[in-house]
Amino acid sequence: MTDATFDIVVIGAGIAGASVAAELARTHHVAVLEREDFPGYHSTGRSAALFSEIYGNGVVRALSRASRDFYYAPPAGFAPDPLIKPRGAMYIARESQLPQLERFAANSDLAGSIRHITPEDALRACPILRPEYVHAALMEPDAADVDVAALHQGYLREFRAAGGTLVTNADVESLVYRDHQWRLTTPSGTFSAKIVINAAGAWADTIASKAGSTPLNIQPCRRTVVLVEPPLQLSPDAWPMVIDIDESFYLKPDAGLLLLSPADETPIAPCDVQPEEYDVAVAIDRVEQATTLNITRIRKRWAGLRSFAPDRSPVIGFDGALPGFFWLAGQGGYGFQTAPAASRFAAALVRGEQPPHDLIEFVAELSPQRFASPTAARSAT
Numbered sequence: 024m025t026d027a028t029f030d031i032v033v034i035g036a037g038i039a040g041a042s043v044a045a046e047l048a049r050t051h052h053v054a055v056l057e058r059e060d061f062p063g064y065h066s067t068g069r070s071a072a073l074f075s076e077i078y079g080n081g082v083v084r085a086l087s088r089a090s091r092d093f094y095y096a097p098p099a100g101f102a103p104d105p106l107i108k109p110r111g112a113m114y115i116a117r118e119s120q121l122p123q124l125e126r127f128a129a130n131s132d133l134a135g136s137i138r139h140i141t142p143e144d145a146l147r148a149c150p151i152l153r154p155e156y157v158h159a160a161l162m163e164p165d166a167a168d169v170d171v172a173a174l175h176q177g178y179l180r181e182f183r184a185a186g187g188t189l190v191t192n193a194d195v196e197s198l199v200y201r202d203h204q205w206r207l208t209t210p211s212g213t214f215s216a217k218i219v220i221n222a223a224g225a226w227a228d229t230i231a232s233k234a235g236s237t238p239l240n241i242q243p244c245r246r247t248v249v250l251v252e253p254p255l256q257l258s259p260d261a262w263p264m265v266i267d268i269d270e271s272f273y274l275k276p277d278a279g280l281l282l283l284s285p286a287d288e289t290p291i292a293p294c295d296v297q298p299e300e301y302d303v304a305v306a307i308d309r310v311e312q313a314t315t316l317n318i319t320r321i322r323k324r325w326a327g328l329r330s331f332a333p334d335r336s337p338v339i340g341f342d343g344a345l346p347g348f349f350w351l352a353g354q355g356g357y358g359f360q361t362a363p364a365a366s367r368f369a370a371a372l373v374r375g376e377q378p379p380h381d382l383i384e385f386v387a388e389l390s391p392q393r394f395a396s397p398t399a400a401r402s403a404t
Contacts, residue, residue: 029054029188031373032207032216034195034230036062038358039351040222041178042366047373048185054214055187056207058194058226062179072169072359073264073275074107076136079357082336082388084132086361086368089381093363094167101181102173110275111263112166113140113148115313118158124268128161137161149262151254151314166264168275169359178362190214195223198234205234205347218347218373225293225328227338227352236345239338239394241353243328244288247302250280250323254316265313272309280322283310288329298326329356333394337361339369340390349373350391 029052033040036057044055055062074094076087094107116124128137138161145160146152183189193209198219200206205219223230225243232238253259253276264275270286285306289299307318332338332353342348351369354361368382368389378386387393 026213026215027054027188028204028215030216031218031220032056032205032214033220033222034207035222035224035226036179036189036191037222037224038175038178038362039224039354039365040220041175041182042362043220043222043351043369043373044187045178045181045185046366046370048182048187050374053182053187054216055182055189056193056195056209056211056214057189057191058223060191062175062189062191072171073110073112073166074169074360075112075163075166077130077133077163077166078112078360079355080335081130081132082385083355083357083361085382085385086337086364087357088132089364089367089379090361094169097177098181101177102170104170104173106170106174106177107167108170110166110168111148112163112266113145113263114161114163114266114268115145115152115157116159116268117156120268121159124159124161127268136165137163149265149314150257151316152265153312153314156313161268162263171359174359174362178366195230195233198230200234200346200348203346216347218349220349220351220369220373222351224352224354225330227330227350229293231342231348231350234345234348236342236348239350239353239391240333241330241338242290242333243293243296243330245291245296245299245302245326246329246356247284247287247298247306247326248324249283249298249303249306249321250277251283251307251316251318251321253279253281267309267313272306272313274310274314281316283307285309288331291328293328296326296328298324302326329354331355337365337389338391338394339365340372340386340392343390343392343395 031053033044033055140162142157193211197208207214227241228238259276266273283306338350338353
């Protein structure tokens with residue numbers, strides 16, 4: 024058991040906690056407390072991430088655009104290999120879905136990132152698609168696969184190199200604020216700090232309740248993923264990610280296999296989530312309807328947690344009611360594509376600095392105080 028004092032304690036060592044800890048360790052004495060045996064067990068370690076500037080709502084897209092430079096030019100020594108690999112993302116629509124596709128394309132901030140392509144071009148890009156399924160398509164050519172492990176480990180390396188302390192098996196049992204300090208009790212010791220950052224992912228509301236804050240209705244949702252073999256005569260490596268415009272499914276190449284998901288968002292209590300057979304069957308059925316695949320063998324299946332605030336935008340900022348209690352939660356499955364910008368933004372607020380110029384207009388939209396009343400939190404969409 025230890026009893027240690029820090030400037031800042033970050034709860035959670037997933038991509039949100041690791042990235043903000045790396046930023047803040049340059050200027051502060053920082054500890055990260057992780058409830059599991061190793062960082063990133065629940066969501067970060069189960070992500071099949073894509074960097075996309077058009078995926079998510081407007082706030083998420085802004086954070087993604089502000090993260091682009093980091094992905095293409097990370098700090099020297101951050102990772103031994105590039106963080107991203109060109110992939111492309113293609114949104115497809117059936118005839119009945121054409122209005123949804125056009126509404127999506129009409130978002131003004133998407134103009135420089137997407138282009139309409141013909142159904143014939145869509146079939147050439149992904150030859151397993153059924154012609155009768157694709158009546159229109161949009162292509163985001165600059166979407167890219169993210170090396171999830173490299174990004175996460177790069178931040179953890181930077182954190183440790185700056186003198187940060189990572190403590191695993193440190194589930195926070197209690198948080199008490201007294202004498203201008205937070206005192207956190209865990210199985211691995213007791214830790215004190217003036218500032219606590221709640222980057223606990225699916226457990227964010229649980230941590231808030233322990234601290235005496237009002238939970239923000241951060242809802243964990245199960246997301247199911249399946250890996251299957253492509254047709255023997257085809258190599259999918261150059262195919263784009265394919266996304267139904269209503270996001271009823273997506274598929275993408277993954278190391279010679281095909282990764283499928285029904286894009287499910289089943290509300291669930293925070294847990295070590297596992298895939299349900301029903302969701303696996305739904306993923307297969309939806310993909311078989313849209314493609315010529317006949318899936319008879321599954322290589323692997325898993326599930327992860329995506330945690331959403333009521334308005335589906337991340338929550339980044341001081342609590343407003345509790346001194347020194349900072350929220351970094353509700354990434355909603357967009358944690359990797361937004362981590363570089365979200366961590367810069369969060370670190371600036373924690374230090375009391377001006378937010379980054381490319382994100383300053385989103386301070387109110389990211390603040391936990393946007394849910395100042397129970398009515399506002401319930402009615403947000």
